[in-house]
Amino acid sequence: MLETAIAIAFGLFVVAQLLNLYRLLRGPSLPDRVLALDTMYVNSIALIVLYGLSSGSKLYFEAAMLIALIGFVSTVAVAKYMTRGDIIE
């Protein structure tokens, strides 16, 4: 029962990641690609949590937390770079 649900959820997130990948490759503008990357890191957090669930281990939680922190900082840094041409003024 739970295995099936985890498998379905894996499938849904993988399709979501592929759609994000399409937007990342397709563009057309730079902010579009950054938005796609932003969505990809958020979805990868869910994939890691799912993997932790399926293997019954809590260790992956720390990895998910780190990706959340680093992903946010990088999105903000790139967005700032696009508006100002500089990250730290």
Next chain:
Amino acid sequence: MIRKLYPFPTLSVFLLLMWLLLSGFSAGHLVLGMVLATVLPLGTLPFWPNVPRLRNFHKLVLFVLMVHWDIIVANLSVARRILGSPKKLRPAFVEVPLDIKDDFAITLLTSTVSLTPGTVSADISADASRMLVHALHVEDEAVLVEQIKQRYERRLKEIFEC
């Protein structure tokens, strides 16, 4: 004295809770968390803008619950719009005049707007008197502005009394 040691009591309590959540509850972590809750606010004191005093704690809790409810409703309506035909969407940039003046309260307001019904905050004017909002689908701009002001801004104003 105690005021000097803990300039932001709410932040200190929050930091302690975060630390305990992150590393699990034990006597050692409680002590370490309390040290961090004292040192971090003191160390970052020079960077803080003017933080308004929290006046109404129970109203803040009610506000957070209401926003969570709105997030769920917002997601259902946004999901329906995404699955429907994009041709039917009526997007708009809407300007919302702001009554609240405090930076922190404005930040909370923009975050709330971004998380709830089909709207994303796009910009704040330099003098913080207007907010630009992009809406996914809006029939009447005036209704949207009124909704943001009545539902969120008025409540935030009561919470921080600014």
Next chain:
Amino acid sequence: MDIVIEYITAIFLLIGGVFALIGSLGLVRLPDFFLRLHGPTKATTLGVGGTIMASLVYFSWSEHTLHLHEILITLFLFISAPVSAHMLAKAAMHRELKYREDTRGKPWKQ
């Protein structure tokens, strides 16, 4: 009891997956950048939130301790998603990206 917990976990997982998929679908389907911004900021955040809730329920039950660890990720995502959306919207306005013609109102000059 086991079966109830399993059902709750499964429902959270499915809700999370469906919302994440809808968010990404929005990213692909919608016609301009400002519209695309709406999908990921809301639906994807809730999707990941659902998955994390599932993990929280499951581990709290299997280890017989309240496992609030995961809440931190959700909390962080809910704080950070609006900020990155705001920054990206500003960047898009600065670059004067095209928006659909029937959009009412105008973006500000950056």
